[in-house]
Amino acid sequence: xxxxxxxxxxxxxxxxxxxxxxLLIARELLVWKRARFSDLRNGLPGIASNLLAQRLRDMEExxxxxxxxxxxxxxxxxxxxxxxxxxxxxxxxxxxxxxAPLLARTGDDASAQLHWLALPIEFTLCDATPDAxxxxxxxxxxxxxxxxxxxxxxxxxxxxxxxxxxxxxSGPTRKVMQxxxxxxxxxxxxxxxxxxxxxxNVLARLRPRAKSIxxxxxx
Amino acid sequence: xxxxxxxxxxxxxxxxxxxxxxLLIARELLVWKRARFSDLRNGLPGIASNLLAQRLRDMEExxxxxxxxxxxxxxxxxxxxxxxxxxxxxxxxxxxxxxAPLLARTGDDASAQLHWLALPIEFTLCDATPDAxxxxxxxxxxxxxxxxxxxxxxxxxxxxxxxxxxxxxSGPTRKVMQxxxxxxxxxxxxxxxxxxxxxxNVLARLRPRAKSIxxxxxx
DNA sequence: CCGGATCCCCAGGGATACTG
DNA sequence: CAGTATCCCTGGGGATCCGG
Numbered sequence: 001x002x003x004x005x006x007x008x009x010x011x012x013x014x015x016x017x018x019x020x021x022x023l024l025i026a027r028e029l030l031v032w033k034r035a036r037f038s039d040l041r042n043g044l045p046g047i048a049s050n051l052l053a054q055r056l057r058d059m060e061e062x063x064x065x066x067x068x069x070x071x072x073x074x075x076x077x078x079x080x081x082x083x084x085x086x087x088x089x090x091x092x093x094x095x096x097x098x099x100a101p102l103l104a105r106t107g108d109d110a111s112a113q114l115h116w117l118a119l120p121i122e123f124t125l126c127d128a129t130p131d132a133x134x135x136x137x138x139x140x141x142x143x144x145x146x147x148x149x150x151x152x153x154x155x156x157x158x159x160x161x162x163x164x165x166x167x168x169x170s171g172p173t174r175k176v177m178q179x180x181x182x183x184x185x186x187x188x189x190x191x192x193x194x195x196x197x198x199x200x201n202v203l204a205r206l207r208p209r210a211k212s213i214x215x216x217x218x219x
Numbered sequence: 220x221x222x223x224x225x226x227x228x229x230x231x232x233x234x235x236x237x238x239x240x241x242l243l244i245a246r247e248l249l250v251w252k253r254a255r256f257s258d259l260r261n262g263l264p265g266i267a268s269n270l271l272a273q274r275l276r277d278m279e280e281x282x283x284x285x286x287x288x289x290x291x292x293x294x295x296x297x298x299x300x301x302x303x304x305x306x307x308x309x310x311x312x313x314x315x316x317x318x319a320p321l322l323a324r325t326g327d328d329a330s331a332q333l334h335w336l337a338l339p340i341e342f343t344l345c346d347a348t349p350d351a352x353x354x355x356x357x358x359x360x361x362x363x364x365x366x367x368x369x370x371x372x373x374x375x376x377x378x379x380x381x382x383x384x385x386x387x388x389s390g391p392t393r394k395v396m397q398x399x400x401x402x403x404x405x406x407x408x409x410x411x412x413x414x415x416x417x418x419x420n421v422l423a424r425l426r427p428r429a430k431s432i433x434x435x436x437x438x
Numbered sequence: 439c440c441g442g443a444t445c446c447c448c449a450g451g452g453a454t455a456c457t458g
Numbered sequence: 459c460a461g462t463a464t465c466c467c468t469g470g471g472g473a474t475c476c477g478g
Contacts, residue, residue, distance in 0.1 A: 007331035010246055013318025027229055037441050048471050053442055094310040099232025112226035256460050267452050272461055
């Protein structure tokens with residue numbers, strides 16, 4: 001991106017992260033921790049391969065990601081965030097929260113991947129019963145799995161199947177998203193192909209997080 | 220900006236605010252509250268007038284700003300943020316904080332305007348002596364003034380001269396920025412043309428804010 | 439098959455001139 | 459002052475191709 005030439009923190013930051021696709025690449029790496037070129041490409045439908053290569057070069061140069069050439073036999077490079085790149089998390093958080101209302105409109109043909117849920121889940125949900133023993137909910141849709149752990153008041157979400165889930169939620173990606181993020185009732189969701197099995201208390205333990213941190217600051 | 224076509228809050232938000240210049244326009248309106256076309260143009264050196272016009276149309280359409288046609292005789296339109304636009308503040312905050320280290324390098328020729336300090340001051344500084352009576356520091360540089368009020372632990376910063384400042388800081392914009400944001404000593408700053416007069420305790424009352432809110436959340 | 443590089447085309451951005 | 463109109467150019471989208 002062409003530089004803004006303004007001595008302002010916002011402008012300087014946008015010189016680095018304001019390019020198209022850059023923050024979405026950061027999203028992928030925040031979720032996957034480490035990814036190959038093709039993994040990134042799969043998680044970023046619509047990106048041209050030359051652009052992805054270009055961005056990866058730029059982001060390495062600006063210190064956001066690091067490239068690792070894996071063991072010689074496979075010759076497969078992987079990418080991961082540096083500490084500076086991890087520090088983008090609050091930015092993605094605020095932008096994602098701001099964009100959440102835009103997800104409401106249902107009738108669009110945008111693609112959906114389950115792992116895009118991982119960050120929003122951690123950002124917007126909390127553990128409703130902190131004193132209960134820790135539980136794990138597995139979410140499964142379209143060949144992707146998410147493992148959501150509720151423990152001691154916190155919610156952590158990582159990609160991949162859970163080892164011993166206390167419950168499993170599965171169904172069409174869009175519907176699963178609505179159920180988890182927008183609190184659509186399970187009863188309603190079932191009518192659209194969502195399945196739930198296991199301990200019924202697990203899903204109920206996920207609650208919208210009070211926006212305490214932000215609200216407190218503004219007050 | 221071309222749509223990302225991804226059912227993800229981050230992507231949907233970037234469809235709306237990811238265009239070049241959009242967040243910088245929001246910065247101007249957060250600082251000025253209300254501005255005319257030319258005011259925005261002055262605060263955004265480098266923007267082409269057709270692009271500014273285009274962005275203002277886009278942002279009005281997406282509900283971020285509203286346009287007001289002022290009293291008929293003058294026929295001058297003004298722009299201001301809607302509630303939805305004001306909600307961008309945390310985004311600018313996080314991006315600005317992330318970009319702060321990029322401001323350190325001094326030898327660049329980027330332009331600088333005093334009012335770009337207003338948001339960073341509120342985001343990064345606090346009132347070191349909350350119990351003291353409220354005080355006002357006026358900052359002046361290159362024809363612009365900023366009024367910084369310290370009261371009850373909080374710091375507020377608005378554009379324009381203060382009515383009865385307890386102290387006045389003035390000098391080259393870059394140097395004034397360094398003094399306020401990076402805590403450069405006044406002694407050093409004086410050697411580069413910075414002037415300070417009035418109650419010496421006023422400036423000392425401004426202190427870097429503990430990053431409590433963010434740190435607490437991550438912990 | 440993975441990890442790109444190359445090529446072509448078009449839309450969006452930049453600079454400037456001009457108008458109500 | 460508040461934009462439009464115009465022209466040019468770069469950066470992004472899409473497809474294909476290539477070395478390991």
